[in-house]
Amino acid sequence: MPTFAVIIAAAGKSSRFGGCQARDKKVFQELNGRAVWIRTAEAFLGRDDVKQTLIVLSPEDMDWFRDKYRANLAFMDVELVEGGAERCDSVQKALARVRSDIEFIAVHDAARPLIAKDWISNVFETAAQCDAAILATKISSTVKRAENGVIRETVPRDQLWAAQTPQVFRRQLLLDAYAARGKRQPTDDAELVEQFGRNVAIVEGSALNLKITTREDLRMAEVLLDVLPKEKNLEALHPFGTSKGPTAGKPKWLFDS
Secondary structure: OOOEEEEEEEOOOOOOOOOOOHHHOHHHOEEOOEEHHHHHHHOOOOOOOEEEEEEEEOHHHHHHHHHHOHHHHHHOOOEEEEOOOOHHHHHHHHHOOOOOOOOEEEEEEOOOOOOOHHHHHHHHHHHHHHOEEEEEEEOOOOEEEEEOOEEEEEEOOOOOEEEEEEEEEEHHHHHHHHHOOOOOOOOOHHHHHHHOOOOEEEEEOOOOOOOOOOHHHHHHHHHHHHHOOOOOOHHHHOOOOOOOOOOOOOOOEEEOO
């Protein structure tokens, strides 16, 4: 069985959420009785293939976090890592703490608490086959490119995907991609691997895997909790489900870096 470390990125500023102090940040808000970050971490903790879980936090939040969640941390097998100025800086600091015996590294947004275990399994399995894989959803809306509030172009959407997390990579591949990044600040880890010249597989995810950015997103997440797939695959309950068989969990699309 391949082994995985999970880096949960929780060091963001939450500027669009309106969080100035730690207690106001989106990942520390309660989602139906439990903090967003706890719901996120719980999706990975307890998996047999996850051998290390790291939570990356802003340095200014660290003392508050340890005090606020002391009781939770006593029972959760997680390591806390001080983040950097930008997301990539934070992930790179966590990479330095990943154990050398780990084969794959998954990076997941702490603000995506609605991640089902089946989706995690699918992207883990694909990464084990292809070395690099992410969850993503097809763009269904018409996409416009605009300048100064005026439409300049309607962008063809047939090959467009919205990237999600987890994004999962063979350990050495991700380390090498970060070592080569220089001063670049990409918005996700797959971009670094693409720029490093390696293919990244896309595993079709779900729109339910919402990233909480605004307070409206948090309200939406509260509603979606009730329809989130449980550990048993939803399609196993459907007589016409297609998740079984040789194509289960296979990448939907490969793109050249």
